[in-house]
């Protein structure tokens with residue numbers, strides 16, 4: 425089975441796509457040497473550590489997955505305060521100049537409450553930068569791979585009981601509205617399509633670093649999973665990535681991503 429705690433031990437090596445997206449997001453946030461910064465949904469903390477190097481201020485990483493926080497504390501705990509907690513439970517009013525949120529926003533169960541908590545956590549003039557997969561067809565390759573679970577006779581009945589844990593909005597304006605509603609001023613909001621070419625094995629590794637925590641997570645089904653379901657589903661998804669290779673033997677992996685920067689007036 426997959427959830428962020430089972431993914432955590434390998435996350436830092438496999439999450440190459442999240443890492444590359446984070447570099448642009450860090451540039452957008454333009455952290456100064458005195459900023460106090462929150463990394464919301466920090467995962468294993470390797471990007472929090474990159475934030476740590478940009479400021480002499482206070483740096484905090486928060487994530488609801490205990491496994492992710494165990495990894496983060498083990499690797500970077502000397503330099504950064506890591507806490508188990510969700511964006512919806514965030515209660516640190518006026519403590520930050522900047523909030524960084526990379527590849528986690530889509531997992532928020534109550535995005536409006538989470539963004540309202542971020543508004544409260546920022547000082548006047550503080551900024552929040554968010555990057556997340558966007559649009560229901562956020563990655564046509566993953567959508568196609570999981571379609572195979574709908575059609576295979578070994579998985580179709582069980583997959584009918586899957587409930588997606590994440591949310592995707594269709595336009596940059598839809599994302600902006602969540603931020604403006606709580607009183608933040610959106611400075612930039614754009615959905616970008618990013619393509620990379622990789623082997624089918626790498627595509628599967630990228631799938632396992634995030635999407636698997638939904639599609640292959642028993643908590644996302646409203647029935648008990650029959651024994652063997654997860655391994656058959658994994659096999660079908662891996663096979664689909666092999667079927668998606670182009671003539672050069674590579675998968676053209678495309679992601680739509682929202683990049684948003686907002687300020688507290």
Ligand SMILES: C[S@@+](CC[C@H](N)C(=O)[O-])C[C@H]1O[C@@H](n2cnc3c(N)ncnc32)[C@H](O)[C@@H]1O
Pocket residue numbers: 428439442443446464465466467468471486487488489492509510511512525526527528529531532533633634
């Ligand atoms: C794909 S990982 C991204 C981790 C890290 N930010 C990165 O870019 O590598 C998504 C993270 O979001 C966290 N997450 C899920 N729901 C959350 C919530 N409600 N509040 C904050 N973080 C959440 C997960 O536990 C997971 O560690």
